[in-house]
Structure formats: C-alpha cells, structure tokens
Amino acid sequence: MAEHQHAATKDMDPHAIAEAVRHGMFKDDAASKAMGMQIEAVGPGFARISIIVRPDMLNGFRICHGGLITTLADSAFAFGCNSYNEMTVASGIVVDFLAPAHEGDRLTAECHEVALTGRTGVYDIKVTDQGGKTVVVMRGRSHTIKGKQVVQL
Numbered sequence: 001m002a003e004h005q006h007a008a009t010k011d012m013d014p015h016a017i018a019e020a021v022r023h024g025m026f027k028d029d030a031a032s033k034a035m036g037m038q039i040e041a042v043g044p045g046f047a048r049i050s051i052i053v054r055p056d057m058l059n060g061f062r063i064c065h066g067g068l069i070t071t072l073a074d075s076a077f078a079f080g081c082n083s084y085n086e087m088t089v090a091s092g093i094v095v096d097f098l099a100p101a102h103e104g105d106r107l108t109a110e111c112h113e114v115a116l117t118g119r120t121g122v123y124d125i126k127v128t129d130q131g132g133k134t135v136v137v138m139r140g141r142s143h144t145i146k147g148k149q150v151v152q153l
Contacts, residue, residue, distance in 0.1 A: 012153065015043050017084065018046075018084075021151055025078070025079065025082060025150060032075045035057075035075075036051050037051050038050050042079055045080055045116065046110075046112055047079035047083065048109070050107060050109070052106050052107075053102060053105045061100075062103070066136075069097070069107065069135060070138065073095070073136055073138040073140075074138075076110065077111050077142075078090070080112070080113060080125075081121050085151060086144050086150070087144070088143065089145065090140055090141070090142060091120075091142060092140070093140045094138065095138045097135070099133055101129060105129045106129065107135060109136075119146065120141065122139065123141075124139055125137070125138040
C-alpha cells in the first residue's frame, strides 16, 4: 500500500505511521471518548477498539442501542482506513445486527482492510462480545481525500 503514502512518510514504518494517526485522531475524537472507547491496536488497514456497555447505552428493550454499536464499528473503521495518514472518510456502510448486547458486555470492534484501489477502500468490521459471539458485522466503503494528511509527521 506504499502508493497511498506521502513522500514524507514512505520511508517510515507503517505501524509507526498508524500509531501516530491513532494518537492524532483520538485526541480530538469527543464521540469515541464519550462512549468510553479504548483503542487496543492499530496497524496498516487495521484497528481494534472496545467498549463496556453502560446503562445509558441501553434502549427501551434493555439491550444496547444498535446505533451505539454501529458507532463503535464506525470508529474502528475510521482508525483502520486512516492508518496510512491520508485523510479518509466513509462513503457508505452496511450494518447487520446478529445478536443483542447487554449491560456490562465488553464489545470489541475489529476492522480489516479488504481492498484499497486508488482513492476507494473496502473494510470489514466485526463486533464481538466478551465470549466471542458476533453481535454486528459491518462493511464500510471509504474515500481518500487527495493530498490531505491526518497528522503531520
């Protein structure tokens, strides 16, 4: 994926670039912080983020609100697709809810790059609970904004 790196970063270790982006993005990410997200790992085209489901995340059926689980998946997607230090935004997502999550559950969203061609990327994100049960699967499409870095390296 070196073709997606700017000249200033092409000689840097890809994991170091992903870590720099992680710190730069997260410092201003009020939404992810408000949900209590913990970024566990990042790498080129990859991110793993977790949360603990709190009482204020439950819907009227006393299960975790699907929009909040989608937000967790979307944050993993954002950190995964921006890991090359080129500003990248979502151009679309498809979310499938497979199982409920409950108060106290530890949900982990793991994002993996499927394809990256030109300025378009495809990413698969799976959200699992603490027992490894799949709660949500999401596919995200990304669009890279030409010439814009996420952080200055």
